Amino acid sequence: MQVGIxxxxxxxxxxxxxxxxxxxxxIQVSNALLSILLPVILLIVWEGAGALGKLNPxxxxxxxxxxxxxxxxxxxxxxxxxxxxxxxxxxLGFLLGGGLGLAAGIWVGFSYKTERLLDPSxxxxxxxxxxxxxxxxxxxxGFGEASKILLIAKGCFFPLxxxxxxxxxxxxxxxxxxxxxxxxxxxxxxxxxxIPASLPNIFxxxxxxxxxxxxxxxxxxxxxxxxxxxxxxNDARSFSLTSVVFVGIIVFAIVGxxxxxxxxxxxxxxxxxxxSYKGEGSS
Amino acid sequence: MTEMLKIDKLNKTxxxxxxxxxxxxxxxxxxxxxxxxxxxxxxxxxxxTLLKIVAGLDxxxxxxxxxxxxxxxxxxxxxxxxxxxxxxxxWLTVEKNIAANLSLKDPTTRTRVTELIELVRLTGFEKxxxxxLSGGMAQRVAxxxxxxxxxxxxxxDEPFGALDAFTRAHLQEVLLDIWQTNRTTMLFVTHDLDxxxxxxxxxxxxxxxxxxxxxxQPIDLPFPxxxxxxxxxxxxxxxxxxxxxxxEPTIDVGAGI
Numbered sequence: 001m002q003v004g005i006x007x008x009x010x011x012x013x014x015x016x017x018x019x020x021x022x023x024x025x026x027i028q029v030s031n032a033l034l035s036i037l038l039p040v041i042l043l044i045v046w047e048g049a050g051a052l053g054k055l056n057p058x059x060x061x062x063x064x065x066x067x068x069x070x071x072x073x074x075x076x077x078x079x080x081x082x083x084x085x086x087x088x089x090x091x092l093g094f095l096l097g098g099g100l101g102l103a104a105g106i107w108v109g110f111s112y113k114t115e116r117l118l119d120p121s122x123x124x125x126x127x128x129x130x131x132x133x134x135x136x137x138x139x140x141x142g143f144g145e146a147s148k149i150l151l152i153a154k155g156c157f158f159p160l161x162x163x164x165x166x167x168x169x170x171x172x173x174x175x176x177x178x179x180x181x182x183x184x185x186x187x188x189x190x191x192x193x194x195i196p197a198s199l200p201n202i203f204x205x206x207x208x209x210x211x212x213x214x215x216x217x218x219x220x221x222x223x224x225x226x227x228x229x230x231x232x233x234n235d236a237r238s239f240s241l242t243s244v245v246f247v248g249i250i251v252f253a254i255v256g257x258x259x260x261x262x263x264x265x266x267x268x269x270x271x272x273x274x275x276s277y278k279g280e281g282s283s
Numbered sequence: 284m285t286e287m288l289k290i291d292k293l294n295k296t297x298x299x300x301x302x303x304x305x306x307x308x309x310x311x312x313x314x315x316x317x318x319x320x321x322x323x324x325x326x327x328x329x330x331x332t333l334l335k336i337v338a339g340l341d342x343x344x345x346x347x348x349x350x351x352x353x354x355x356x357x358x359x360x361x362x363x364x365x366x367x368x369x370x371x372x373x374w375l376t377v378e379k380n381i382a383a384n385l386s387l388k389d390p391t392t393r394t395r396v397t398e399l400i401e402l403v404r405l406t407g408f409e410k411x412x413x414x415x416l417s418g419g420m421a422q423r424v425a426x427x428x429x430x431x432x433x434x435x436x437x438x439x440d441e442p443f444g445a446l447d448a449f450t451r452a453h454l455q456e457v458l459l460d461i462w463q464t465n466r467t468t469m470l471f472v473t474h475d476l477d478x479x480x481x482x483x484x485x486x487x488x489x490x491x492x493x494x495x496x497x498x499x500q501p502i503d504l505p506f507p508x509x510x511x512x513x514x515x516x517x518x519x520x521x522x523x524x525x526x527x528x529x530x531e532p533t534i535d536v537g538a539g540i
Contacts, residue, residue, distance in 0.1 A: 180358045181340070181363075185384075196375075
């Protein structure tokens, strides 16, 4: 009977899905090409101008020179060592700061009293720049790992805190009534309703936090360190080895992009249920 | 048959800046086990408020609401509630939405969920997400979710109000089917005259300012009912004339089919 009406509405949807899958590959390829179009043009112009002698090699070495530097730093193992140290610091700082930010966001999100107690003070700390805090951290914790990791953690705390808090506060109140009617326990309200509902915001917080972790890393490593990509850049600068500076910057860009893509991949898998606008021309 | 739900001298007032507004005035109602009650009235007559009180979602009232001999003091799974919108969890598939806080790994739950999906005619959509469902399908998931808890009474707050006429008629039949299979007591709030007469064994007619029960119309027609039959039309007319006695008959007359 009327079931037929609804089914006929649904089947074209399913058909469309499989068709999209077939076209999926070509769309992926064209999307990938589209996103590298600008960098490629820039590189060609840059290399060309350098080859024609229009650029000062100290200020702006040619991409091919930077590439050679990259290869030789990789071959000597130097780059991998610095990157390893940096990644470890960023990871520890992110886990510490992000973890605390998540916990604080959940806590403040749940209780209005806690919000009044903590949020104003936290918002005040949020706007403090890394560079203003760094001298204090060095005074307190010395030049060792602790001050660096804490500086990164400080940066990672706030994006996760703010977004987790926001996510919890924007859970649809109507779903709470459903939870009450189905006799959810307090714990189930948190794990079955509030956490999944605020997951999109938490993921945004994680992505922002990771970005900030790399940002804090450079500041931390430039303030006295003998290892890490930040040190590599700073050290090369004092010897005017501009190509090494560029290699450091490129490594930061690549690792930053890779870590962001990884989180995005996890996010897409966990938020498959979302039905949101993806922009014109997407599949 | 035994009285399952007793509402006695129920009064409810809302505090408003201009003074208290009486939402429900001296409501008396007794519902037998397995009975299908429809409550109809214009907007503002307090019919949804009444349902929320029975559900335990609103405990700020005076008078007595007793279910199975126990006063209602909060929401519980004995009182299934269907909202006007399906209110599904968008991050869960159909079967997980029905299970909600129960685990599908439990074999009893698993079997019941499969049975209920069949009962609400959604077989094949177990793994679909709410965004992939039509409004009518989503509301059927909500009904299955409530039924899984084996409620003694199912409270429905204009559940089909947002659906088109065809889907609505279909879901009315699905609901009658469920009622005849499970013998769950039903309290069904609507503003659609045809729906009230088509489904209810008794139609409770409510009026606003202050919200009160104007009259109760028994519908002694056998199921399945025919909307076109003269006895149906006669009863429909009787209920309608109850509204014409009051000043503002804002009832939705032509919405059904």
